[in-house]
Amino acid sequence: MKIVLIGANGTIGREVQRKLREAGHEVVPVGRSSGELRVNLEDRASVAALFRDLGAFDAVAVAGGEVAFKPLASLTTEDLVFSFRSKGIGQIHVVQEALPYIRDGGSFTLISGVTGREPIRDGAAAAAVSRAVEGFAMAAASELPRGLRVNVISPTVLAESMPAYGAYFAGHEPVSGEKVANAYLKAIEGRMNGDTIAVGA
Numbered sequence: 114m115k116i117v118l119i120g121a122n123g124t125i126g127r128e129v130q131r132k133l134r135e136a137g138h139e140v141v142p143v144g145r146s147s148g149e150l151r152v153n154l155e156d157r158a159s160v161a162a163l164f165r166d167l168g169a170f171d172a173v174a175v176a177g178g179e180v181a182f183k184p185l186a187s188l189t190t191e192d193l194v195f196s197f198r199s200k201g202i203g204q205i206h207v208v209q210e211a212l213p214y215i216r217d218g219g220s221f222t223l224i225s226g227v228t229g230r231e232p233i234r235d236g237a238a239a240a241a242v243s244r245a246v247e248g249f250a251m252a253a254a255s256e257l258p259r260g261l262r263v264n265v266i267s268p269t270v271l272a273e274s275m276p277a278y279g280a281y282f283a284g285h286e287p288v289s290g291e292k293v294a295n296a297y298l299k300a301i302e303g304r305m306n307g308d309t310i311a312v313g314a
């Protein structure tokens with residue numbers, strides 16, 4: 114399959130790229146600030162332009178989008194708008210804008226995170242956005258035409274990210290990037306639709 118991967122050069126994206134290529138897929142890597150193909154999830158016109166210029170493809174996977182990690186009392190409106198616009202609405206726009214171009218039977222694989230399943234310190238905005246993405250997929254699945262599917266990967270913290278995020282995840286058992294990448298492969302090659310695939314506790 115030809116798979117468009119947004120956030121391809123990030124911690125998760127690199128693992129997903131490797132896994133999909135190992136499985137024999139053609140990966141089209143897309144970055145925000147690096148690589149030949151670029152997109153800004155915060156800008157719908159940029160998302161639309163990406164798919165308009167790409168030609169046909171079989172799947173889109175997202176491993177990017179940002180949220181603000183801050184104590185509840187100091188989360189500003191701007192923090193919340195930023196979080197929803199980047200990781201929330203950004204991923205919804207990916208599905209909407211790719212829809213005219215994706216081949217029949219194709220799939221969308223989005224990203225949420227353990228923040229939507231367990232309370233993490235400073236994670237209220239992340240939790241709200243994760244659940245929003247999962248809710249979107251659950252409902253949008255029933256509207257997708259042509260045998261298309263949409264699913265969400267919800268990993269706990271990656272072992273590779275512990276140096277950066279470890280302080281927020283005391284007592285959590287990290288998962289390997291390999292395991293998270295397998296979940297993407299499962300969502301792309303499997304038949305699930307509207308599901309959230311939890312990876313790790």
Ligand SMILES: NC(=O)c1ccc[n+]([C@@H]2O[C@H](COP(=O)([O-])OP(=O)(O)OC[C@H]3O[C@@H](n4cnc5c(N)ncnc54)[C@H](OP(=O)(O)O)[C@@H]3O)[C@@H](O)[C@H]2O)c1
Binds near residue numbers: 224270
């Ligand atoms: N790492 C974890 O432990 C973990 C666990 C659960 C969930 N997640 C979620 O998984 C996603 C990826 O995490 P990660 O750790 O792989 O992050 P990362 O290493 O920071 O990589 C994120 C990638 O997404 C791209 N990106 C970020 N904002 C973007 C935007 N507005 N438009 C287009 N591309 C954008 C970045 O591009 P540039 O490098 O060009 O900026 C980067 O390639 C995030 O949503 C995160 O919340 C991560």
